Amino acid sequence: MVDEHGSAVPGSPADVAVALRETGYLxxxxxxxxxxxxxxxxxxxxxxxxxxxxxxxxxxALAGAYGLELVRLQCHEGIDAAQALYEWDFPRQLLHLRALETVSDGGLDVGTAESSLYTRRFLLARPLLRALQRAPCVLLVDEIDRADDEFEAFLLETLSEYTVTVPEFGVVEADExxxxxxxSNRTREVHDALKxxxxxxxLEHPGPEREVSILRSRVPELDRRLADQVAGAVRRMRSLELLKPPGVxxxxxxxxALLALGAAELDTETAARTLGAxxxxxxxxxxxxxxxxVDEVGA
Incomplete structure (x- = not known):
């Protein structure tokens, strides 16, 4: 199936599931x-x-499954539009300007020099602009809940039009x-407008069978018994009030770590020694x- 931009689109959720499994994501x-x-x-x-x-x-996994470039924007407290969109490479612009002055021997036209400074060669594309330039691609906006309200509003505007205006350069619009x-890890609520x-x-933690399948897919040498033991112990840990419950x-x-130690099963002693993993x-x-x-593991 092909969308309005001419890109291949999977025919069903089952097709997506198959493509993701081929990358190791279950x-x-x-x-x-x-x-x-x-x-x-x-x-x-x-x-x-x-x-x-x-x-x-x-x-x-989506990027790998469909042969797309992954562009990642890692959000953090204090991130602003410049860090997400673009910056001008000022050191290179200065070197370029000095080179022009040398070549022109003092007869440098100001307008020509200025226009030559604001071209693509000096434009440092940050993740959002790079995603628009390189689409089709996968743009990962990771941990949006860490950014502040102003950045979230800016992001909403950008994702609404998929267009960015660089005043000195022009409009950059994604072909698709x-x-x-x-x-989001939900450290704060994302605003309704973005939602x-x-x-x-x-996304929930996987159920018992799916977690075992994930473990055996990602660690092929892992046998079923040890995978069951690890998955069961991890599920028990998640039921406790931990500062950071273990994920997949x-x-x-x-x-x-257990395989690296040559463990054939997860006993009490081995579990106690490897909790740091x-x-x-x-x-x-x-x-x-x-x-x-730990005691239940060895029971």
Whole structure:
């Protein structure tokens, strides 16, 4: 199937699921449907959920599945439009101006010199502008909840038109909209105006069977018994009030660490020695030990 821009679009959510699985990302039906609709309708996809549920990995998998470049905009407190859009390469502009003065031997025309400074060669495209220039691509706006309200409003305007005006250069418009995936860990609420512009999906931690499948897909040497033990212990940890409950990435790290130690199974001693692969705060380690999770592993 081809969209109005002439780009191939998957025919169904099942097609998306197959394409994602080929990259090693194992989506559930909800994720595959959300990604399909975002591609079919040309709408940004806002993914919210706990850290480690596969939000960022989804954008990487979509790029890999459809042979698209991934352009990532990592949001943080204080990010502004210049960091997201473009800057002028002032050092190179100064060198260029000095070179012109040398060549012209003092007879440099001001208008000509000025116009030569504001060309594409001196324009440093940041992620948003780069995504418009290189579309079709996947634009990952990671952790939008870390940015402030002003940046969110600016982003909404940019994603509404997929056009940027650079005063000294002109208008940059995407030939076709990039596939936009926004992620949020919900440290604050994203404004309704941005949510209305997007399709929305909440990602849960995978169920037991799916997590085992993910572990065995990402760590091929892992046998079923050890995968079951790791997945079960991680699920038990997630039920506790931890500062950072382990996500799928931590479960994969733990499984890899166990294999590196040559462990055939997850016993109490091995679990106790390797908690640093799955937990990142000393408080969480103490809480897991106090809850008896390590002892349950060896039972």
């Amino acid at each position: 989506p559930d039906e909800g994720v595959a449907t959300a990604a399909f609709l975002a591609m079919r309708m040309g709408r940004p996809l806002l993914c919210e959920g706990e850290p480690g549920t596969g939000k960022t990995a989804l954008a990487h 909209p990039p596939l936009v995936v926004l992620t 209305r512009r997007c399709l929305y999906h909440w 990435a931590e479960a994969i790290d733990w499984a890899s 799955v937990l990142k705060y000393s408080e969480d380690v103490r809480r897991v030990r106090a809850a008896g999770v």
